[in-house]
Amino acid sequence: MPNYLDLDRVFQSLADPTRRSFVDRLSRGPASVSQLAEPFDMSLPAVMQHLSVLEASGLVRSEKAGRVRTCTLESDVLSRAEQWIHDRRTIWDQRLDRLGDHLDADAEALTQDPTTQTTRSSHD
Missing domain, CATH: 1.20.5 (Single alpha-helices involved in coiled-coils or other helix-helix interfaces)
Structure with a gap:
C-alpha cells in the first residue's frame, strides 16, 4: 500500500507550474539552481523555496559543490x-x-x- 502522505506531497509539488517546469528540465538531466532559475523572472530565494518544496516531496535531490548547488530528479518518486x-x-x-x-x-x-x-x- 502506498504511503499517501508522500503521494500527497508529490502531487502538491507538481500542482505549481514553476515546479513542473523544474521537473521537466531535470528530466533531461541534472541542472544547477541558476540554470533552473534562468527562464524565470523571480528572485533566487523564490527559486530556492520552490526547490525546497520539490526536495521535501522527494522529487528532487540537490548537492552543493563549492558555490554551485546541482539538482537531480528522483525518477523513482515520480514513477x-x-x-x-x-x-x-x-x-x-x-x-x-x-x-x-x-x-x-x-x-x-x-x-x-x-x-x-x-x-x-x-x-x-
Whole structure:
C-alpha cells in the first residue's frame, strides 16, 4: 500500500507550474539552481523555496559543490506517482469495460425479445 502522505506531497509539488517546469528540465538531466532559475523572472530565494518544496516531496535531490548547488530528479518518486495514476486508470477501464459488456448484453436481449420488438414497432 502506498504511503499517501508522500503521494500527497508529490502531487502538491507538481500542482505549481514553476515546479513542473523544474521537473521537466531535470528530466533531461541534472541542472544547477541558476540554470533552473534562468527562464524565470523571480528572485533566487523564490527559486530556492520552490526547490525546497520539490526536495521535501522527494522529487528532487540537490548537492552543493563549492558555490554551485546541482539538482537531480528522483525518477523513482515520480514513477510511484505515475504507478498510482496507472492503477486508478486500470480500475476505471475495467469498470467501464464491464459496464459496456452489461449494456451490450441488455441491447442484445432487447433485440431478441419478441415482445420488446412488438412494443417498439407500435410506438414507431
